[in-house]
Amino acid sequence: MGLSADYQGAAEAVLPKAEVVFDRFHINKLMGEAMDKVRREENKELLSKGDKRLVGTRYVWLYLPDGICKREKDPTRDRVFEKLALSRLRTARAYYYRFLFLEFWEQPDIESAQKFFAQWYHEAKRSRLIQRVAETLKNHLHGLLTYFRNEITNAVTEVLNGSIQALKSTARGFCSLENYRTRILFFLGRLELRPQ
Secondary structure (H helix, E strand, O other), X not given: OOOOHHHHHHHHHHOOOOOOOOOHHHHHHHHHHHHHHHHHHHHHHHHHOOOOOOXXXXXXXXXXXXXXXXXXXXXXXXXXXXXHHOOOOHHHHHHHHHHHHHHHHHOOOHHHHHHHHHHHHHHHHHHOOOHHHXXXXXXXXXXXXXXXXXXXXXXXXXXXHHHHHHHHHHHOOOOOHHHHHHHHHHXXXXXXXXXX
């Protein structure tokens, strides 16, 4: 689940013995938002000095390097990213901590993950760039570590939810819940629609 206190409260009320696993999608989203906050603040400072290096780079920073995720090749974006990532910008350092945290999920066991987190947390706090997100993750460390006992994620559910939201958006509303349900089943239900 996500880090929301509402989700945690509901899970505890309905499934008091369930082991909570905080989803890596939500963690990566949180890290991306923290990094983007650093980018916006730094861009404002640079613009006041006439430096436009970060203008229009928001989406450049959202991508992760090849091998981490599949993405369309874009040589121009890749060159811009490489130049910025190797710079001494605070945004580049915030990106580094976000990227480094991905190694947390690759640890072989809980003990290794705890050691990795402690080192990452120490560095991230010392950088003073993403202190709040580092503190949030520390406060939710137990739910992060349970991933290593269960190795589950709600990625499939997130993709399905995104598809449902897209169907809802393109329909511009529904007259009834039944029509909404029918549209979801028609497009996402993997129904066999060929005549028998």
